[in-house]
Amino acid sequence: MAQYLLSVYQPVGPAPAPDVLEPIMQDLDVLDRDMKAAGVWVFAAGLDPTSSATVVRQQGTEVLITDGPFAEAKEHLGGFTVIDAPDLDAALGWAGRLARATTLSIEVRPIQH
Numbered sequence: 001m002a003q004y005l006l007s008v009y010q011p012v013g014p015a016p017a018p019d020v021l022e023p024i025m026q027d028l029d030v031l032d033r034d035m036k037a038a039g040v041w042v043f044a045a046g047l048d049p050t051s052s053a054t055v056v057r058q059q060g061t062e063v064l065i066t067d068g069p070f071a072e073a074k075e076h077l078g079g080f081t082v083i084d085a086p087d088l089d090a091a092l093g094w095a096g097r098l099a100r101a102t103t104l105s106i107e108v109r110p111i112q113h
Helices: 018-038 088-102
Strands: 002-011 041-046 054-059 062-067 075-085 105-110
Touching (some): 002 088, 018 088, 075 088, 088 105
Antiparallel strands (some): 002 105
C-alpha cells in the first residue's frame, strides 16, 4: 500500500450558501465513512482561508515572516485527505468520488517514504 495526498482546490472567496454547502457536506460525510470502512482513510482536514496563512522563509542569515498566502491565485488548497491505496488507479478512484462530492478539482500525489 502507498499513501496518497488528495488535495482539494477551491476558489478564493466566501463559502457557498448553506443550501449549496449542506448537500456537499453530507456527501463528504458519506465518502469519509466509505473510506474508513474500506480501510483507506488515514487523515483529512479542511483549511482556514488563505487570509489566515503565514509564510516563513530563509533569506540569507535571516528568517522572514510574511502574513498571507505563499502565492496569490484564483484557487487555493482548501483541504486534503491522505489515503492508503494499493496503487495510483485506486487512489484516482477515491479522488473521483471526492471530486464528485465537493464539485471541486482534486490533485492526487503519492507521498514519499
